[in-house]
Each structure stands twice: as structure tokens, then as C-alpha cells.
Amino acid sequence: xxxxxxxxxxxxxxxxxxxxxxxxxxxxxxxxxxxxxxxxxxxxxxxxxxxxxxxxxxxxxxxxxxxxxxxxxxxxxxxxxxxxxxxxxxxxxxxxxxxxxxxxxxxxxxxxxxxxxxxxxxxxxxxxxxxxxxxxxxxxxxxxxxxxxxxxxxxxxxxxxxxxxxxxxxxxxxxxxxxxxxxxxxxxxxxxxxxxxxxxxxxxxxxxxxxxxxxxxxxxxxxxxxxxxxxxxxxxxxxxxxxxxxxxxxxxxxxxxxxxxxxxxxxxxxxxxxxxxxxxxxxxxxxxxxxxxxxxxxxxxxxxxxxxxxxxxxxxxxxxxxxxxxxxxxxxxxxxxxxxxxxxxxxxxxxxxxxxxxxxxxxx
Amino acid sequence: xxxxxxxxxxxxxxxxxxxxxxxxxxxxxxxxxxxxxxxxxxxxxxxxxxxxxxxxxxxxxxxxxxxxxxxxxxxxxxxxxxxxxxxxxxxxxxxxxxxxxxxxxxxxxxxxxxxxxxxxxxxxxxxxxxxxxxxxxxxxxxxxxxxxxxxxxxxxxxxxxxxxxxxxxxxxxxxxxxxxxxxxxxxxxxxxxxxxxxxxxxxxxxxxxxxxxxxxxxxxxxxxxxxxxxxxxxxxxxxxxxxxxxxxxxxxxxxxxxxxxxxxxxxxxxxxxxxxxxxxxxxxxxxxxxxxxxxxxxxxxxxxxxxxxxxxxxxxxxxxxxxxxxxxxxxxxxxxxxxxxxxxxxxxxxxxxxxxxxxxxxxx
Numbered sequence: 001x002x003x004x005x006x007x008x009x010x011x012x013x014x015x016x017x018x019x020x021x022x023x024x025x026x027x028x029x030x031x032x033x034x035x036x037x038x039x040x041x042x043x044x045x046x047x048x049x050x051x052x053x054x055x056x057x058x059x060x061x062x063x064x065x066x067x068x069x070x071x072x073x074x075x076x077x078x079x080x081x082x083x084x085x086x087x088x089x090x091x092x093x094x095x096x097x098x099x100x101x102x103x104x105x106x107x108x109x110x111x112x113x114x115x116x117x118x119x120x121x122x123x124x125x126x127x128x129x130x131x132x133x134x135x136x137x138x139x140x141x142x143x144x145x146x147x148x149x150x151x152x153x154x155x156x157x158x159x160x161x162x163x164x165x166x167x168x169x170x171x172x173x174x175x176x177x178x179x180x181x182x183x184x185x186x187x188x189x190x191x192x193x194x195x196x197x198x199x200x201x202x203x204x205x206x207x208x209x210x211x212x213x214x215x216x217x218x219x220x221x222x223x224x225x226x227x228x229x230x231x232x233x234x235x236x237x238x239x240x241x242x243x244x245x246x247x248x249x250x251x252x253x254x255x256x257x258x259x260x261x262x263x264x265x266x267x268x269x270x271x272x273x274x275x276x277x278x279x280x281x282x283x284x285x286x287x288x289x290x291x292x293x294x295x296x297x298x299x300x301x302x303x304x305x306x307x308x309x310x311x312x313x314x315x316x317x318x319x320x321x322x323x324x325x326x327x328x329x330x331x332x333x334x335x336x337x338x339x340x341x342x343x344x345x346x347x348x349x350x351x352x353x354x355x356x357x358x359x360x361x362x363x364x
Numbered sequence: 365x366x367x368x369x370x371x372x373x374x375x376x377x378x379x380x381x382x383x384x385x386x387x388x389x390x391x392x393x394x395x396x397x398x399x400x401x402x403x404x405x406x407x408x409x410x411x412x413x414x415x416x417x418x419x420x421x422x423x424x425x426x427x428x429x430x431x432x433x434x435x436x437x438x439x440x441x442x443x444x445x446x447x448x449x450x451x452x453x454x455x456x457x458x459x460x461x462x463x464x465x466x467x468x469x470x471x472x473x474x475x476x477x478x479x480x481x482x483x484x485x486x487x488x489x490x491x492x493x494x495x496x497x498x499x500x501x502x503x504x505x506x507x508x509x510x511x512x513x514x515x516x517x518x519x520x521x522x523x524x525x526x527x528x529x530x531x532x533x534x535x536x537x538x539x540x541x542x543x544x545x546x547x548x549x550x551x552x553x554x555x556x557x558x559x560x561x562x563x564x565x566x567x568x569x570x571x572x573x574x575x576x577x578x579x580x581x582x583x584x585x586x587x588x589x590x591x592x593x594x595x596x597x598x599x600x601x602x603x604x605x606x607x608x609x610x611x612x613x614x615x616x617x618x619x620x621x622x623x624x625x626x627x628x629x630x631x632x633x634x635x636x637x638x639x640x641x642x643x644x645x646x647x648x649x650x651x652x653x654x655x656x657x658x659x660x661x662x663x664x665x666x667x668x669x670x671x672x673x674x675x676x677x678x679x680x681x682x683x684x685x686x687x688x689x690x691x692x693x694x695x696x697x698x699x700x701x702x703x704x705x706x707x708x709x710x711x712x713x714x715x716x717x718x719x720x721x722x723x724x725x726x727x728x
Contacts, residue, residue: 100710156534169527171541175538178536178567200504203455203502346454346456
């Protein structure tokens with residue numbers, strides 16, 4: 001669906017929501033809003049879409065208390081603002097929304113802190129079934145960069161821009177915009193997508209010409225990836241049918257980065273179908289690699305150990321591969337960064353490690 | 365001086381340094397290396413260059429102890445690696461250097477942790493009087509982005525790229541490469557440079573067309589700016605004679621961001637002439653603005669108060685303006701973010717705040 005249509009849908013959904021409150025009032029009912037319960041125990045694996053989604057449990061926001069009524073009032077002011085924003089084809093950040101509420105005439109509608117406004121926007125995403133991007137709410141920080149053999153067309157406020165993500169960009173690559181649904185994929189020679197956790201490794205791959213040699217589209221994740229980065233990764237997989245691989249450090253936080261690319265996160269379980277790429281394969285440092293390649297390591301900290309143990313319980317990591325690797329890591333008590341591969345020389349990662357792993361995985 | 369010439373100079377300086385150790389050995393002397401003492405009390409304001417530089421006190425690294433000898437051994441292995449790297453026109457990250465040392469034949473030369481290798485590279489910058497970038501040492505994270513009416517030419521490993529930083533880029537802007545000395549400024553219509561702390565505000569300015577309306581080159585600082593971002597800002601000022609302004613939040617950490625753009629930092633005092641833009645003017649949120657515009661605020665935390673008090677002692681903030689503003693802030697006990705301007709509406713910053721401030725400052 002094109003971005004324009006999505007925006008129209010977003011506006012309609014918002015207005016429907018407000019109309020529902022109106023109808024509830026008109027029928028003499030106490031207005032309320034139903035939301036899925038947003039806790040770990042209420043996310044489930046959806047066999048059809050292969051991602052984690054909310055379960056059946058719901059919570060109700062009702063105006064039957066002052067606190068509840070205030071929440072719905074804030075929702076109505078926010079809907080009004082968002083509908084106006086879409087009407088004028090403008091956008092704003094989550095932080096601006098929080099501050100902007102200070103200009104609202106009704107003091108009861110103003111947010112107490114940014115957690116409250118962030119939470120409300122997420123609630124509206126869930127009930128309206130459109131995304132924050134469709135409301136034109138921008139994140140504070142933009143997505144990362146692309147480098148590889150693909151030509152894209154970005155619809156900007158200043159007109160269309162056609163950019164080849166190797167020939168028309170500097171060494172820094174193509175900067176992914178906040179809303180990557182403004183991008184259209186034109187022709188490409190990409191064989192697969194490689195999402196890379198750190199800037200140092202991204203630069204290593206580009207310097208070594210890995211993107212040119214293997215027709216790889218290198219996506220820089222910049223640590224825990226922004227929504228824009230996850231979204232474009234998903235679109236590359238779905239629309240161009242490209243295999244997606246994720247190359248991270250070998251520690252529990254990096255496994256979560258892979259998890260959020262592949263399966264989405266609890267916080268954004270309502271967006272899994274929009275953001276998650278369940279077919280994404282892990283090509284990051286495995287505890288097995290620490291042993292096999294004798295990589296330089298750091299000892300696991302207490303918080304690393306806790307995170308690994310909680311991953312053993314995490315529904316996203318219930319596979320033989322992850323159980324084996326996590327148990328091995330707890331046993332050896334070590335973690336390694338992706339740049340630790342440099343202990344075998346600067347070309348080891350592109351000449352040996354990635355080609356071997358990617359061949360094993362059937363990508364090369 | 366062109367990048368090529370700088371690299372040759374870097375290589376020569378490194379080899380001279382190694383030759384000096386050789387000569388010391390040959391003369392039967394214990395090898396040593398002199399370095400300026402790198403503490404706050406040994407940085408001074410240089411009247412000629414208008415930046416903070418090291419004072420006269422020096423420390424000596426000598427091989428007259430096992431510890432000192434090991435340090436010099438590590439320096440020699442590092443020099444050998446860097447000279448080779450320059451010879452092959454390759455580059456690496458600071459983290460890769462640390463890991464790479466594990467492949468060195470002499471175990472005594474291997475680094476114990478990354479602080480040690482980072483420190484050594486800084487030492488080599490100081491004694492060789494060339495920069496890390498000239499050694500082809502890349503940072504972990506790249507610089508930020510540019511958006512504005514300028515055409516640049518970037519020398520990449522894959523050939524030259526000419527890019528107009530409005531017409532040839534998406535809404536994300538032009539990604540500054542790790543070493544911005546590979547950039548040549550071609551024609552431009554820029555009237556002044558505006559460095560912006562947060563991504564949210566950077567996007568606001570671009571959405572509102574501030575760069576087009578006032579011929580501004582918007583530089584995103586992304587918090588504490590990377591060296592690449594500070595370097596390109598300095599070059600824009602020095603080579604194109606453009607006024608530079610810095611737009612940040614109104615809190616002590618943001619004043620330090622301004623300070624590092626304008627005067628450099630203690631950690632990189634040896635690089636002030638390369639990185640600092642002493643003529644940069646502060647257009648960020650002032651405590652005065654919190655009062656004048658009645659902005660939404662947060663209370664100062666204890667660490668904010670400590671940071672403000674230490675700024676009152678910091679040689680970079682010894683001006684009437686900063687003393688007044690910092691004292692006012694301690695008095696009102698509040699801080700405000702740049703996005704707090706949204707409490708007056710999304711256009712307040714571009715229609716009112718910046719035009720008023722920039723006119724007062726004589727920039728508009």
C-alpha cells in the first residue's frame with residue numbers, strides 16, 4: 001500500500017476512534033477503550049505470520065475514574081492534534097508532542113511526562129492498527145545507513161530523489177529516512193542483505209569491498225536498531241525476496257538485537273507484522289565461534305549471565321540452536337565482539353569468517 | 365594541505381619517531397619519549413590561535429623500568445602497523461587495533477585493554493603532530509549529517525562522488541564520512557552554519573525548510589559531536605569564511621557540547637587547531653530563554669548542579685555571558701531542552717526563536 005493511502009487510512013482510523021467515544025457518550029455509556037494487555041505473558045507466536053503477537057488478554061481504559069477519564073481526555077486531544085497534522089501533511093517527534101501539550105487549552109489534557117505521551121501514541125497504534133509513522137510521528141533519532149548495489153527512489157517533501165546506494169553516496173552510505181515507506185526500490189543487483197551491529201564493522205566491510213564482491217546490501221544497525229532500520233530490512237525481504245542475515249557481537253544484548261530484527265520486541269509486539277523479518281538468519285559471533293576461532297574475549301558479567309538466563313525463557317529463543325549456544329556461553333563464561341575477528345587480521349572477517357558461515361547457511 | 369600529502373607526512377613522522385628510538389639505542393641511551401602532561405591544569409588559552417592548548421609541563425615515558433620499556437615496545441609495534449597500513453592505503457578502527465595486537469609475535473607488545481591502545485594512539489598524535497585520521501585510524505561511529513545548499517566532492521576508495529547536500533540526498537541528508545578531509549567544497553549558497561544537538565530538532569528545521577529559507581547548512585551534532593563532525597564544521601568556517609552557530613539544549617552537558625565545538629576538549633587539546641572553531645557562537649537555549657519564553661523545564665539534578673559549578677571554573681567558560689547564564693541557571697534551578705520550544709507551537713523555533721536570536725547576534 002502506498003504511503004499516501006496509509007496516511008488516509010491513519011486519519012480515518014483516528015477519527016473513527018474519536019467517533020466511537022462520541023457514540024458511547026451519545027448512548028449514555030461511560031466511554032472506554034480496549035487494549036491488549038502488554039506483558040510478556042501475553043505475547044504468543046503466530047503460526048501464520050511467523051512473528052510474536054499479543055495474546056487474547058485485554059485491558060480496559062474507562063472514564064469511570066478521574067484517572068481513567070483524564071487518560072481518555074488526553075487521547076482525544078492527541079487524536080485531534082494527529083488528525084490536524086495529517087491534514088496539513090506535517091510531522092513531529094514524540095518529544096515535541098509532549099511539549100506541545102503544554103499549549104493545549106485544557107490543562108487536564110497536558111501530559112505529565114514523556115512516558116505518558118509515548119505510551120499513548122503506542123496505544124493509538126494498537127487500537128487504530130496503523131503505525132506511528134502513518135501518524136507522521138517521527139522518532140528522535142533516524143535510522144542508520146545502507147551501502148550496496150540498489151537504486152532507490154525517495155519521496156521527500158522537496159520532490160523525488162533517485163539514489164544508487166553505492167554510486168551516488170559517499171563512504172558514509174545512504175542515510176535511511178525516518179519513514180522508509182517513502183522509499184521505492186528500483187533496480188538492484190543485491191543477492192542478500194547483511195545487517196551489521198557496529199559502525200566499526202560496517203566500515204570494515206565497506207573498506208574491504210564486501211558489498212561489491214558478494215553483491216551485498218550492508219545495513220548498519222547502529223546497536224539496537226531504530227524502527228526505520230527494521231522496517232526497511234523487512235521491506236527488502238518481503239518485496240525483493242532477499243535473504244536477510246544479521247551480524248552482531250556474541251553477547252546476550254546482541255542476541256536481543258537479532259531477536260528484535262527477526263521476531264520484534266515485546267514493547268512493539270503490535271508492530272511485528274510491520275517491523276519483524278522472521279526469516280532473518282543469525283550470522284553473528286556464536287559462542288561456538290569463540291571456541292572454534294579462539295577469539296579474544298571478555299568474561300561474562302553478572303548482568304550478562306542474567307540476560308542469558310532470561311533468554312533461555314524468552315519465547316523468541318526456543319530453538320535448538322539458541323539453547324545450545326546460550327548454554328555453551330554460560331559454560332565457557334565468555335563473550336566476544338565482532339571486531340575481535342581482527343585478532344586474525346583485518347581481512348579475516350571478509351576472506352574467511354563470513355564466506356565460511358554464509359556458505360554453511362546456504363546464502364553463498 | 366591535501367589528504368595525500370598529510371598521509372605522507374604522517375608516515376614520515378611515524379618513521380622519524382621510530383628512528384629516534386633507534387638513535388637513542390645507538391648512542392647507548394635509554395630510549396624515551398616526551399609528552400605534554402595531559403591534565404586540566406596544563407591546558408592554557410593560546411592567544412594566537414584562540415583555542416585551548418597544552419601548557420609547558422611535560423611527562424617522560426622512559427624504558428628505564430619494565431613498565432616503561434613495555435610501553436615503548438607497544439609504541440614501536442603500533443608504529444610499524446600504522447606505517448604498513450598507510451603504505452597499503454588501508455584503515456582500521458581503534459578497536460581493531462586493540463584486537464589486532466593479539467596477532468603480534470611478541471606477547472609483551474600486546475595491549476591489555478582498549479584504553480591502553482587508545483591512549484597510545486593519542487600519544488602518537490601528540491608527538492608526531494599529525495592526527496589519528498592521517499594514520500587512517502577510524503572512530504567506531506561516523507560523523508553525523510549535513511543538509512544545506514552546498515555541493516561537495518568526496519574522494520572515496522571507489523572514486524570521486526559529487527553530491528549536492530539538498531538536491532542529491534534524501535531527507536536524512538548527507539552522511540559525513542569518517543575522515544572529512546576527503547571532502548572538497550565546491551560551489552555553495554550557504555550564509556551560515558547551524559550545528560544542532562538533537563535529531564528531533566534537526567528534523568524540525570529540515571521539515572520547516574529553515575535551510576532553504578535562510579540558506580543555512582544544518583549540521584546534526586548527534587549529542588557530543590564526533591571528531592568528523594567537529595572537523596568539517598571547522599573547515600566550513602576556515603575555508604568558506606562562514607559564521608558557525610551551535611544550537612543545543614539549555615543544560616550543562618549541552619554547554620559542554622558547545623564548548624567542544626568552539627574550544628576543543630581537555631582530552632583532545634593537542635587537536636584544537638584541527639578540530640576547534642573558536643568563532644562558533646552559542647544560539648542554544650539560555651537560562652535567560654527559560655525565563656523570557658517561560659519554557660517547560662525540568663529541575664536541575666545534583667549532577668547538573670555539580671557540572672554547572674565545575675563550568676564556572678572551566679577556562680572555556682570564563683566570559684561575562686557564561687558566568688551570568690550559569691549563575692542564573694543555578695538560581696532558577698531549572699533546565700530546558702531545545703524541543704521545549706514546541707510548547708509554543710511547532711513553528712515557533714523557525715518563525716520566532718531562531719530568527720530573533722540570530723538577528724540579535726548579527727548573523728541574520
